[in-house]
Every structure is written in C-alpha cells, then in structure tokens.
Amino acid sequence: MNGDSDKTTVEGGPGLVPVGFWELVAYFLRLGASGFGGPIALAGYMQRDLIPHRWISEDEYRVGLAFSQMMPGPLAAQLAMWIGFIRHGVVGASLVGIVFILPTLLIVIVISWLYVSYHGLAVVQALFYGMGPTIIAIVALSAYRLARITVGSDRRLWGIFVVVALITIVARTEIALLFVAAGLIGVLLYSTPASPKQGASHLSALAVAPAVLAGAASLPLLLELGAFFVKAGAFTFGSGLAIVPFLHEGVVLKHHWLTEREFLDAVAVGIITPGPVVITAAFVGFLVAGLSGVLIASAGVFLPVYLFVLFVGRYIIQLATGTEQAGGNQ
Known part of the structure; x- marks a missing residue:
C-alpha cells in the first residue's frame, strides 16, 4: 500500500523523500509509546524527526500545525492523522491515528484495572510528582521550537503571540475566543481573495461536522x-x-x-x-x-479529530497547495 494508489495523497515537494506506508505507521507507533510531555512536546517531536528525514516539508508541517491549532480536539493526534492523510490518504490517517493512540490506551487500561482493584493507586501521584520537572522541561523546549518554526521572524505574528500570551497570563485561563480572534486577524493579514463559490463550499464544510456531532x-x-x-x-x-x-x-x-x-x-x-x-x-x-x-x-x-482531518483537512490542503489533489475519490 502506498500513496501512488490513493487519490487523497498529496505528493511531497522537491527534495522530499517518499515515506513508505508501514514506515510511517511504525514511526507513529514508536512515538505513541515513548512520547511524553503532552501535545506541544509531541508536535515538537514530529517536527524534530520528520522534517530532517525529509518525509514532510516545513511548509507542510506549518499548515498541519496551524490546522490542528485551529480545530478543536487533541492537537497531537490531529497533527499525526494529518501527516498520515497527506502522505497516504484516508487509510494513512486511520492507521496512523490508531497506532498513535493504542500504546497509551493499553497502558491506561492496565493502570485503571490496578486503580479499581486496589481502590486508588498512590503510585500514580508519586509518578506525577517525580516526572513533573522533566515533563515541564520537555514542554518548554518544544514550545520554543514550535515558536521558531510557526512565528519565525514575522513581527505581526509575534505581536499576536505577545498579546494573546499576556491576556492568557492575566486571565489565568485559555480563552477560546482568542483563538477565533487571532484566526480572523490572520485571515485579514495573510489570506488571498477566494471566489464566492469557493468561500461557500469551505464555510459549509466547516459548519456541517460540529452540527452533526452535537446531536448524539x-x-x-x-x-x-x-x-x-x-x-x-x-x-x-x-x-x-x-x-x-x-x-x-x-x-x-x-x-x-x-x-x-x-x-x-x-x-x-x-x-x-x-x-x-x-x-x-x-x-x-x-x-x-x-x-x-x-x-x-x-x-x-x-472521533471528531478524525472527521475534521478527513472532511475539513482536504479543503485546507486545497487552499495551501492550490490543487485539487486532496479531493479525489475515497
């Protein structure tokens, strides 16, 4: 199985090395089993590992990271599925998502069983306190790397970063409206005009998935x-x-x-x-x-993360690449 037979696959740009389906799956299985530090750290590991191997480009990573930050749900899982999707289509997004989550899921099942069996597991608290400083260091380093590749030397992006950071520090909470406001500012600063037909298509795609999910x-x-x-x-x-x-x-x-x-x-x-x-x-x-x-x-x-990648991500790819490669048959 490879990207050549899947019409949803986006071919890499010049200088990229084609990554095999199982090679990519194996990478995300290892990352899911050994990647500590939360979403920022995991996204940093993907940047550190995949770009130097030339499996994805810096532009593809930026688009995927921006997409994952823009959409609700787990950032790291969404970014992993995005990378699987652009290289090996729907099957790539599906299996990458499964193997990325599976190792942790099995660990949590074991911990949960012990917790219930012994009516509380004190070692969980001990592990948390012992690993806390290491996790904080990993998150801080990964945040620095992400800022360098996402913001770069763009003064306007740094201005948005500083304002949002200060508001978050003062409010002592993450305010969802700040994400929306920053996104709208980005549209005003960086977007290119789209035809009315394209705009209606993208807006309808963004509106359908949350409405369907809300009616469970x-x-x-x-x-x-x-x-x-x-x-x-x-x-x-x-x-x-x-x-x-x-x-x-x-x-x-x-x-x-x-x-x-x-x-x-x-x-x-x-x-x-x-x-x-x-x-x-x-x-x-x-x-x-x-x-x-x-x-x-x-x-x-x-589930919402997976659906967002499949049904919203393809439109982001089209906007980013200017092609219809992501809109092929499933």
Whole structure:
C-alpha cells in the first residue's frame, strides 16, 4: 500500500523523500509509546524527526500545525492523522491515528484495572510528582521550537503571540475566543481573495461536522458517556490540559461519575503516560463502565479529530497547495 494508489495523497515537494506506508505507521507507533510531555512536546517531536528525514516539508508541517491549532480536539493526534492523510490518504490517517493512540490506551487500561482493584493507586501521584520537572522541561523546549518554526521572524505574528500570551497570563485561563480572534486577524493579514463559490463550499464544510456531532443521544450510560466525550473532542479548543475544565464540569459536577479525588487521579494518569494527554478519557471510561467505557470514551474523544482531518483537512490542503489533489475519490 502506498500513496501512488490513493487519490487523497498529496505528493511531497522537491527534495522530499517518499515515506513508505508501514514506515510511517511504525514511526507513529514508536512515538505513541515513548512520547511524553503532552501535545506541544509531541508536535515538537514530529517536527524534530520528520522534517530532517525529509518525509514532510516545513511548509507542510506549518499548515498541519496551524490546522490542528485551529480545530478543536487533541492537537497531537490531529497533527499525526494529518501527516498520515497527506502522505497516504484516508487509510494513512486511520492507521496512523490508531497506532498513535493504542500504546497509551493499553497502558491506561492496565493502570485503571490496578486503580479499581486496589481502590486508588498512590503510585500514580508519586509518578506525577517525580516526572513533573522533566515533563515541564520537555514542554518548554518544544514550545520554543514550535515558536521558531510557526512565528519565525514575522513581527505581526509575534505581536499576536505577545498579546494573546499576556491576556492568557492575566486571565489565568485559555480563552477560546482568542483563538477565533487571532484566526480572523490572520485571515485579514495573510489570506488571498477566494471566489464566492469557493468561500461557500469551505464555510459549509466547516459548519456541517460540529452540527452533526452535537446531536448524539444520551439515554443509556454508554451512549451518554460517548455523547459527552464526542462533545469534549468536538468543542474544546486548546488541546492538552485545556480539556480538563470541560471534563471536570461534566464528569464530576454534572453527571457525578467520579469524585474529585478520582478526577485528579485521572488527569495525573493522562499526564504521566506517553501519547495524547486526553487519554484521560479512557481512564474515566474505565471507572464509569469498565472496558466498554474505555472503548466508548476513547472513540468519542478522538472521533471528531478524525472527521475534521478527513472532511475539513482536504479543503485546507486545497487552499495551501492550490490543487485539487486532496479531493479525489475515497
């Protein structure tokens, strides 16, 4: 299986090395099993590993990172699926997403089973405190690398960065409207005029997916659990720990599925394990409904990301490349 047979694949630019399907899958399996530090660190690892190997270009990485930051849901998983999509189409996005999440999911299942069996796992807290300084260092270094490649020497982008950072520091919270406002400023500064037909097509694609995802049923426990985590993945901007307040409100305050202590332990598990931080969803799912809860909660929180890559990402690719290569038959 390779990109030549998949019409959704975007060919790399001059100087890029064609990456085999299983070679790319193996890379993301390793990253999912060993990548600590949360979304910023994971995105930094992809930048560090894939660009020097010439599997993707810096421009492709920037577009993928901007797309992942713009859309709600887990940033690192979305970026991984994006890279799988531009190199090997729908199949690439699907399998890359699965192997990137799978190692952490298995680890969380084991931790969850021990936690439930022994009515709380003190070692989780000990691991969190012991690994905390290392994780902070990884995040700080990755944030610096991401700023260099994303912002570069553009003074206008640095101005946006400084203003948003100051507001976030003063407010002590991540404000979703800031993402929207920064995006609109970017449109004004950098976009090229599009025809009315193209504009209507892109807007309709952006509007359909969230509207469909919002209508999930919530009667049986598993459906209620799945609906909650679909909404968490579809409507939470900022990725990583930005999802924690949303989860706390629903899991602890609204549904009363977990106690405050159990929720804190769930967040700790998401932080100390490799891979996406939102794997916290799997731990919550296990405590609420066992293994079925793990599968439902995990599928729910990552499903919107997958759909955004497939149905919105292709339009971003078209805008970025100026071609229709991403719009082929599935």
